[in-house]
Amino acid sequence: MNKIREFFEKQDRFAKLLGFHIESIEEGSATVSTTIKEEHLNGADVVHGGFLFSLADFAFAIASNSKNNLSLGINANINFQKAKSCGKLFAKAKELSDGKKIATYEVRISDEGDNTIATFTGTVYRKGISVV
Secondary structure, eight states: OHHHHHHHHHHOHHHHHHTOEEEEEETTEEEEEEEOOGGGBOTTSSBOHHHHHHHHHHHHHHHHHTTSSOEEEEEEEEEEOOOOOSSEEEEEEEEEEEOSSEEEEEEEEEETTOOEEEEEEEEEEEOSSOOO
16 A cells, blocks of 8 residues: 555645645545645635545545556545534545446545535546556
8 A cells, every 4th residue: 555655645746735645545445634724715714615525536536546456537426514614624435336447435524523524426437557
């Protein structure tokens, strides 16, 4: 898993720009965290939906590529449950199904109190080549 971690920490420049940190990676799962900053808020002073989607998408990418089989997102959906304007967020991705070419993942974004902020589901297409 160290090579996958190193790959994403180096290659995913957008995640680095947004301040996302990889907490853990296991086969088929990943946890990512971030601290909400003022620049992550929208006009209503809550975390921007695009920021939450990006956080979930990063955890989804790591989990889906954790088996070292290049996986590219082909569909994603997010539902927002609770507004948040400060503190820390965690995105926990887990594999729901794993086919030879198609796999599905669920990501739960929560805060420090384990309150659900958003839920995300995504589907990937497996390219059949190594990530690293």
